[in-house]
Amino acid sequence: MLPAVRGGPGPRKRSAVFYNPAMAADRDLAVAFVGALARVRPAPRTGWEMLAATGARGLRLVEETGAFGAFVLTEANPEAFRVLSANARGRPGVTVHASDARSAVPGGPFDYVDLDPYGTPVPFVRTALDAVATGGVLGVTATDMMVLAGAQPAACERRYGAHPVRGRLGPEGGLRILLAFLARSADERGRSVRPLFAYVRGHHVRAYLELRDGHGIAPVGAIVPETWSGPPLGGGAPVGPLWLGPLFDAELVAALEVPRTAARPREVATFLERVRAESTVDVPFYYEPNTLARATGVLRPPALASLIEVLAARGYRAGRTHARPEGFRTDADRTVVAEVVRALGRG
Ligand SMILES: C[S@@+](CC[C@H](N)C(=O)[O-])C[C@H]1O[C@@H](n2cnc3c(N)ncnc32)[C@H](O)[C@@H]1O
Known part of the structure; x- marks a missing residue:
């Protein structure tokens, strides 16, 4: 048995192929998020990690938050699934499935669904949106930043139906394109989303969204340079559709704490301090x-x-x-x- 991952009991085995240490602080933030959620509202009791790899994220959520009574993890790759099964063995309430997360929904609806792919989450979004209970939360990552942040505009149009922001504000543009895409996809399914905690970090973006039944009025639209009085977005063409509403739920963000079990406590503390201050000026785009x-x-x-x-x-x-x-x-x-x-x- 390998030693526990620093940052809590965590998975008992790691795979060089499927465990990405660069995402350790991001998994800390996931633990912080679920902890904060449990402080401001009834804690999520059921969860599904759609793309679990070795379970580093999902099993940390189960063990370090203590919130979940039942948690399912699915993984399609046989090698990763072997490690996942070993890591999950003997953990109460945890079940694992070797299956394709796009087609085989393991029960639900769930209070919390996590979607953490390599690249784009688009192929999994419909299944994910349908699997979240009303009032529940979807946590979603995208790492296809070349596409979202403006380096491949044609691919962005194809994948997200949006014209990206290029240049230094491209990554935030990417986060807002992803949120707009999720809002539109939810609307097509008669549901609505509200970001609780959505951020840009390194080479990925990540959002935690509350799901509700029924159509809402989503603050989604294009930014037209002629009428835009915020930070210049470069280029003369309209960008978007983008999510133009808040990225943060101020109450939830105020309740975020560095987990006792954090793998990167200092990094997470600085990040959370910044986000807490930012949640009081939650407007699109920034100046330098x-x-x-x-x-x-x-x-x-x-x-x-x-x-x-x-x-x-x-x-x-x-x-x-x-x-x-x-x-x-x-x-x-x-x-x-x-x-x-x-x-x-x-x-
Ligand atoms: C980025 S990794 C997940 C990392 C994990 N969430 C963590 O924090 O350690 C994505 C995983 O999704 C798996 N995967 C890809 N397509 C899948 C599918 N259709 N169904 C289930 N798993 C899939 C891959 O094998 C890979 O292990």
């Missing part, structure tokens, strides 16, 4: 002092803290973002932001 200085002809980029302070003193909301260390969000118009940059440049 360097690009603002270039755009306004100011020689030295203003300090991030000064920009936030001056905007707040003028009555706007402004705060740092998780999406980029030197970025900030504000509900001030682009013209107001430029004026503040020039004023700071003179000062």
